[in-house]
Amino acid sequence: MALLVVGGVYTAVAPKPATAETATTNDVEAGRQLFLVGCASCHGKNAAGIETKRGGNYGPTLIGVGAASVDFQVGTGRMPMAQTAPQAPRKTPVYTAEETRQLAAYIASLSPGPAVPDGEYTDLDKASVEDVREGGELFRSNCTACHNSVGAGGAMPGGKYAPTLKGVSAKHIAEAMITGPQQMPVFSDDVITPEDKRNIIAYVKQVQDQPNYGGLAGGGLGPVVDGLFTWVIGIGGLVIAAIWIGAHGARVKKS
Amino acid sequence: MSTTEQEYTPIQDTGFGKKAAGPVEWLDDRLGLAGVAKKNLRKVFPExxxxxxxxxxxxxxxxxxxxxxxxxxxxxxxxxxxxxxxxxxxxxxxxxxxxxxxxxxxxxxxxxxxxxxxxxxxxxxxxxxxxxxxxxxxxxxxxxxxxxxxxxxxxxxxxxxxxxxxxxxxxxxxxxxxxxxxxxxxxxxxxxxxxxxxxxxxxxxxxxxxxxxxxxxxxxxxxxxxxxxxxxxxxxxxxxxxxxxxxxxGPGRTEKNxxxxxxxxxxxxxxxxxxxxxxxxxxxxxxxxxxxxxxxxxxxxxxxxTAGSQPDWYMGFVEGAVRVMPNWESTIFGSTVSWNVFIPGMILPGIFLTVGMLWPFLEQWITGDKREHHLLERPRNAPFRTAFIVAGMTAYAVLWIGGGNDIIATKFGLSLNAITRFVQVGFFVAPVIAFMVTKRICIGLQRADANRILHGYETGVIERTPDGGFSERHAPLPAGSQYTLTAHDRLPALEAPAETDGNGVAAPHGRVAKVQSWLRARYYDGALDKPTVEDVHHAEEHLSGHDGHPVELGDEFQGVSETGIPRVH
The missing domain is CATH 1.20.810.10 (Cytochrome Bc1 Complex; Chain C)
Structure with a gap:
């Protein structure tokens, strides 16, 4: 009884995620058709996932992952996967934007989940100087440990990695934060508000778009590249200079 | 030659010299540095x-x-x-x-x-x-x-x-x-x-x-x-x-000049x-x-x-050692001892430094060589030392890989764990392999030197015998090069240390001497001694004229061009 009451109250009060309002029945049906051709072999005909004999999964269930997840995974080309790997890499998307929207509509129709973020929260021009500074603080507290201080990416155990954020659209970064794809934790809108998410993205984009003050930057990879330059260019070059000076003694005959 | 000696004017006779003489003398009267300067400004350095x-x-x-x-x-x-x-x-x-x-x-x-x-x-x-x-x-x-x-x-x-x-x-x-x-x-x-x-x-x-x-x-x-x-x-x-x-x-260079x-x-x-x-x-x-x-x-x-946090390159070996160290920890009398940090972070650099500091003395003790040395030794002529250094460099470089493991993992699409395991094993195995390979290379180079001394250098002139065989003509090495290649010391004779003294009593420091003698045998193991004078004469007398043995080509021979034709002929 108590369970029922709590459940009932929860459904009434719980923040209702916006479920693809614009999706029509046609979109859902078109998405289902695409799903059956391109996705069902791993995720199952009902998108409930396929379990392996050992209890792992062949493809996880997609019920409740929401439109944001589909838009991220398919829109960045991670899905469909080309082969099994520790992690699905970003690649050229297989589906068009229209098809991606239809797939998202189908998955969102199965059960409510995070929606594709509102354009208002991915419009980086709305972030003020203070917003960017705040975003930087949040970025350094929550993201740099894996993604590196300029979003260049980083390594994780077992061949997994935090991918680079260079060239990733604001929408996809926001979706990744809401849905927590692959190794990434979920940063729900309750934890980091949509405005804060926008500020984080604005900081990353600003840092990545600014010129490389100080010269060739070696990909933001830090002292490993500096060490390489020191040895190859510094020591290598100066040893060549030393050989040249050594070969030109006072009595070396030049014919 | 006599004309070139007259070509320059002594500095005190030049216009500048005459003008500068006053101030220079004034300075010298007060500082008295002319004597020191005269000696040291002409100090000779080798090239x-x-x-x-x-x-x-x-x-x-x-x-x-x-x-x-x-x-x-x-x-x-x-x-x-x-x-x-x-x-x-x-x-x-x-x-x-x-x-x-x-x-x-x-x-x-x-x-x-x-x-x-x-x-x-x-x-x-x-x-x-x-x-x-x-x-x-x-x-x-x-x-x-x-x-x-x-x-x-x-x-x-x-x-x-x-x-x-x-x-x-x-x-x-x-x-x-x-x-x-x-x-x-x-x-x-x-x-x-x-x-x-x-x-x-x-x-x-x-x-x-x-x-x-x-x-x-x-x-x-x-x-x-x-x-x-x-x-x-x-x-x-x-x-x-x-x-x-x-x-x-080299010719004219001794321990005394x-x-x-x-x-x-x-x-x-x-x-x-x-x-x-x-x-x-x-x-x-x-x-x-x-x-x-x-x-x-x-x-x-x-x-x-931030991901990709690394120290500057010179601390990279410590970083690598700490990254790959197994997670050892123990609690002694209620206080935690972090071996996982202490061993790679403090002890290991300490070992590198101590071995480096002790090496000259250690080598002196092993070889028993107490003489002064002003002539350098070519790395190939000290195979053990060269191999030992390369082994140390290899261990150091393997630790570098450990220090940059995350960058290597992401840039080359490798597993972080696999790199870590590689470094854990490689730190112990790679130096041993490097030691053996380097020592063989040194000995091979020593053999090549001996070959050049005994059989001369390869002229690039290919000769064809009437029955169709091909051979390359060798020419004797110039005396200067022969000298340079043989200027190093002959290997010492190795003898087992006396176990007993003259009276049949166990010799003092017998055990230390044994260790020293064993190490000395390892130190010189495999190294090739340079050819003796007799070897050279034998090669000259008995082998000249044979295929592939030195033939006097005359002073006008200056090697061959890329197409194999003698440059001067």
Whole structure:
């Protein structure tokens, strides 16, 4: 009884995620058709996932992952996967934007989940100087440990990695934060508000778009590249200079 | 020849000389330096490119002093929190330490500040690298042998101080990267059993990070360590002048002379010119290559970290050792001992340093060679030493891989765990393989030398015999080259130490002597002795004229062109 009451109250009060309002029945049906051709072999005909004999999964269930997840995974080309790997890499998307929207509509129709973020929260021009500074603080507290201080990416155990954020659209970064794809934790809108998410993205984009003050930057990879330059260019070059000076003694005959 | 001797005018007879004579005499009357100068300005130094590696370090140090002075004008060694209002917009209004803020100001708001900062940082990286390359040259050629052992120790102390100095400087900007590095060192300090936490409180003036460490590091970085470095560099060079520089063996070069050019004018010009080459190189690197972009990391905050946090390259081996160390920990009498940090972070660098410091004495004890050496030894003629150094370098390089494992994993699509496992095994296995391979290569090169002495050099002239066989004609090596190739010592005769003395009583120090004799046998194991005079005569008398044996080609023969035709014929 108590369970029922709590459940009932929860459904009434719980923040209702916006479920693809614009999706029509046609979109859902078109998405289902695409799903059956391109996705069902791993995720199952009902998108409930396929379990392996050992209890792992062949493809996880997609019920409740929401439109944001589909838009991220398919829109960045991670899905469909080309082969099994520790992690699905970003690649050229297989589906068009229209098809991606239809797939998202189908998955969102199965059960409510995070929606594709509102354009208002991915419009980086709305972030003020203070917003960017705040975003930087949040970025350094929550993201740099894996993604590196300029979003260049980083390594994780077992061949997994935090991918680079260079060239990733604001929408996809926001979706990744809401849905927590692959190794990434979920940063729900309750934890980091949509405005804060926008500020984080604005900081990353600003840092990545600014010129490389100080010269060739070696990909933001830090002292490993500096060490390489020191040895190859510094020591290598100066040893060549030393050989040249050594070969030109006072009595070396030049014919 | 007699005409060339008359071509120059003595300096006192030139116009400049006549004018300068007065002031120079005035100075000499008061300083009395003419005698010292006359002797030392004509000091002879031998010529070889590898003798200039130490100069790279010296000139980098000079560049460090020059650029460092500029940076002190603007840098504020304080951990007081201030609000940033400078021109780097993403940090506008951010709270940060004065140290970080002033470094941002140097980078963005002081004219030429970023350039000087980058030159300073590149010079620091190059300073340590050049010291290390110079040290390897000294080691590979046996230049640390008597009477230069103390200079070797001074050199290693300079390297150690260079590491500490570099690390202190790297920490000063108080950015997220350097703060993480400081945290790492804090961990190393605390891993010392018993006294670790006390040492931490002593150094940081309380718990990490506190607000004392930046001013303290600043004092060490701009006063204490540079003064020590300067003094030791002075001692290093005075000893160099006192011992005279070592030289490669060759005709006319002995243990008692130095063949080369005088300080003035040749070396003053060469070394002075090299300073400008080094400075120019560093300026170009500072202008074109970004180093330590502190604005990208953000201000230090102990709760934050960035992926790809690495120390500067010279601390990379310690970083790698700590990264791959298994997680060993034990609790002794209620206090935790972190072997996982203490062994790789403190003991391992200690072993590298101790072996380096003891090596000249150890080698002397093993070989029993107490003589002075001013002639260098070619690396191939000391196969054990060469292989030993390469083994050490391999262990060091494997640790570098460990230190950069995350970058290697992402850039080459490898598993972080696989790299870590590789380093764990490779640290022990790779040096052994490197030792064996290097020793074989040295012995192979010794054989090639012996071959050239006995059979002459390959002329490139291919001869065809009437029955269709082909052979390459060899020509005798010029006497000078023969001398150079055979100027090193003959291998000593190895004898087992006497187990008993004359009276049949067990000899004193019998066990030590046995170890020494065993080590000596290992040291010379496999090394090829140079051909004897008899060997050379035998080859000349009995083998000449045969296929592939030296034939006198006459003075006009100057080798063959690329197409195989003698250049002069």
């Amino acid at each position: 070889h490119w590898s003798f200039m590696l130490g100069e790279i370090a010296l000139w980098s140090f000079v560049v460090l002093l020059l650029t460092g002075v500029f940076l002190t004008f603007w840098y504020q060694p304080s951990m007081t929190e201030v609000e940033y209002q400078g021109s780097y917009l993403p940090f506008n209004g951010l709270e940060m330490s004065s140290a970080y803020k002033s470094t941002l100001d140097i980078s963005f708001d002081i004219r030429g500040g970023l350039l000087i900062r980058q030159i300073h940082h590149w010079a620091a990286a190059l300073f340590v690298a050049a010291m290390m390359v110079h040290m390897l040259r000294v080691m590979f050629t046996g230049a640390y042998r008597k009477p230069r052992e103390i200079n070797w120790l001074i050199g290693l102390t300079l390297l150690l101080l260079g590491l500490v100095e570099g690390f202190a400087g790297y920490s000063l900007p108080d950015d997220l990267l350097s703060g993480t590095g400081l945290r790492f060192v804090d961990g190393l300090i605390r891993s010392i059993p018993l006294v670790g936490s006390y040492a931490e409180f002593f150094i940081f003036g309380g718990e990490f990070p506190g607000d004392e460490i930046i001013p303290r590091l600043y004092m060490a970085h701009i006063l204490l360590i540079p003064a020590l470095l300067l003094g030791l560099i002075g001692a290093h060079m005075l000893l160099l002048v006192f011992h005279k520089h070592t030289q490669w063996p 130095v063949v080369g050019y005088p300080m003035l004018p040749v070396y003053a010009a060469k070394a002075g010119g090299f300073f400008f080459v080094v400075f120019g190189f560093l300026a170009v690197m500072g202008a074109l290559l970004q180093i330590n972009p502190i604005w990208a990391y953000g201000p230090y905050n102990p709760s934050e970290v």
